[in-house]
Amino acid sequence: NSCSKTSIPAKSVTSIIDGLKKLYIEKLKPLEIAYRFNDFVSPLLTASDFDAKPQVMLLGQYSTGKTTFIKHLLQASYPGAHIGPEPTTDRFVVVMGGTDERSVPGNTIAVQADMPFSGLSKFGTAFLSKFECSLMPHPLLEHITFVDTPGVLSGEKQRTQRSYDFTGVTSWFAAKCDLILLLFDPHKLDISDEFKRVITSLRGHDDKIRVVLNKADQVDTQQLMRVYGALMWSLGKVINTPEVMRVYIGSFNDKPINEQKIGPMGRELFEREQNDLLADLKDIPRKSCDRRINEFVKRARQAKIHAYIIGHLKKEMPTMMGKQKAQQRLIDNLEDEFAKVQREYHLPPGDFPSLEHYRETLAGYNIDKFEKPKPKMVQAVDDMLGYDIPELLKRFRNPYD
Amino acid sequence: NSCSKTSIPAKSVTSIIDGLKKLYIEKLKPLEIAYRFNDFVSPLLTASDFDAKPQVMLLGQYSTGKTTFIKHLLQASYPGAHIGPEPTTDRFVVVMGGTDERSVPGNTIAVQADMPFSGLSKFGTAFLSKFECSLMPHPLLEHITFVDTPGVLSGEKQRTQRSYDFTGVTSWFAAKCDLILLLFDPHKLDISDEFKRVITSLRGHDDKIRVVLNKADQVDTQQLMRVYGALMWSLGKVINTPEVMRVYIGSFNDKPINEQKIGPMGRELFEREQNDLLADLKDIPRKSCDRRINEFVKRARQAKIHAYIIGHLKKEMPTMMGKQKAQQRLIDNLEDEFAKVQREYHLPPGDFPSLEHYRETLAGYNIDKFEKPKPKMVQAVDDMLGYDIPELLKRFRNPYD
Ligand SMILES: Nc1ncnc2c1ncn2[C@@H]1O[C@H](COP(=O)(O)OP(=O)(O)OP(=O)(O)O)[C@@H](O)[C@H]1O
């Protein structure tokens, strides 16, 4: 069916990401809207989701040096940065490039359609008042956005509850981020209950996690080995992957390394580790582009499956009477209905949406009122997957390769 | 009931261990024999169990340097030692002090009552032909016995099965040992299935385990950190204690440390680690004495509980008819019977023997034929626990304190 292959004019597309944005609007979004993909699986993408820079999130106990780390990389403080020995950063701060230096409060960012943060509104005003965007002109920020976070609490302090869903927020950012740095320092090794929950909230994004053992020059070599060993021992128990997490050992601030403690060998080790970490950071934009292509393809597959499911359910509805009962029966037997769709279209079961959430959402709709299956819409997505995207990848290279 | 307090004449006792040996023969052993404690729970102790030196067992993949480690500590090869890059040590070798240098084959040792290894007979001749005792005069061996072991196999090699129960043997030695050294080298980090089973066979003796990251000067500092981190990561997953296992990093052989790889800081670190490990080894005889007192007390409590259980079961038997049926019913309901004994004597449930093994052993006996409960025998053990042992500890100090 070649007539649906209305490929986008080559001249208007400037990059892979730009091409994906156009393909989304022309070919995928119509299918998503027709079957309310946004309600059932994932919000519609906006231009800002495509234009957003790759993000690096920093997590860790208070005073492990998260804000200092960003300052060290930028060789400048971001607007509103606070550094100090007590818990200082009290909010999530997105540090991004801008024409001038200024802070934008969370409530304002959340309503800006050109910022990729409207999804955060669901965490409520208690969260939005602890959320901020910090803009400044900086060459590094043209390629990477940083997310500074309030220190994870431990023991005693943990009991004074947060006023918002902290791990919900970290999980939200984890999905959007390209790299997650977990910071530890030799005197703050314990993985508190809140920290454990935070690490659990990163599940599914294990490949993005890197660990930084910061302030490593505050102890001597033998102590450092103990500290580092203990960290790996307990992290291995919390993070359930057999692959060892990469740990960067060093002291990420502007001060010279304390050679008295760690010796010249230590300095050399730290320098090599720091270089490795910088290389890892520099690699983010390139990897980010690949990741976005991947996720876009994954999303298109999910949208197709969603359309198949809704189409199947609608077909199962009676034409005349007993619609309500039929709908209830379908919702109750949703697992079986999923299985039928899976068999009919030969789909991998792992690509199906979460049963629980789907069932809940479905209860708010009249299955009968959904549009009839539109083969052309599905065909457009198939063409996009089989033709347009491969063409796009042929025409443009990853700009960071 | 003071008449049972026939305390042992002070002059004949020369040390705590000597005192325990005498107390065992006079007060505990009679109770154990009366109720067949040896069949149900644990073999009778022999003089050699008291006289045996504290033991250190070395475990690890082949070529990680176990035999070299012993050679390095003794500054001499033990009779029959083989060192080489391929799997060399093909048997369990107990290295102990003797008047002259010689090797005694396993079949011979197992029948010698004055050696604490008769228990190993249960692993059969296939094992005994892979077991050896290596004797030599050496000041260190007057205080410590080493157990060298064949390298744990990995991957491919693992498939050619051992002809005996390898993990059964490591578990047997683990119970008798005071320290278990797990050796790794930077190029042999993977914990194979056999190694996992070996580590599992050490369960209950976690406090005796120390890890040695040997040949650490074969890689540079940054690689060493990666290797060490990976080791802790995977060990933490295999050993289920939150307490971090102590790891000694170094190169335990007679050659000078390779400073080119590891630098002067590395040498200093290794020296400190080596000193720590030596201190840990020197501490074994002192700790061993404390441990033996503990285990002796634990055994006495178990023997009492065993006597209570047998006494209770005998009481439940009918005097005239239906003995076989009654015995079967008691065996079937053994869990309930244990619970009754526990309540009657206010005993901690954790001190009770394993139900399964007890049930099996009981099936081979006529409950009715057991001797009547002998309160005097139990009283003797109570006196030993409440009077003799505290007296003994007052009279003698740990000779290594
Ligand atoms: N590499 C380093 N070496 C030594 N001190 C450091 C290092 N990095 C940060 N510090 C010091 O540690 C303290 C905490 O630093 P910082 O405020 O950056 O931590 P944070 O993780 O952002 O804490 P919070 O979670 O409270 O915001 C400050 O006093 C800072 O100067």
Ligand SMILES: Nc1ncnc2c1ncn2[C@@H]1O[C@H](COP(=O)(O)OP(=O)(O)OP(=O)(O)O)[C@@H](O)[C@H]1O
């Ligand atoms: N600390 C060390 N540094 C460098 N090489 C070492 C070190 N210790 C041992 N080696 C070398 O490693 C090889 C294996 O040593 P050894 O035979 O002692 O290991 P093993 O653990 O006893 O092996 P197996 O399980 O086969 O008996 C030998 O070539 C030895 O010289």
Ligand SMILES: [Mg+2]
């Ligand atoms: Mg901060």
Ligand SMILES: [Mg+2]
């Ligand atoms: Mg050997």
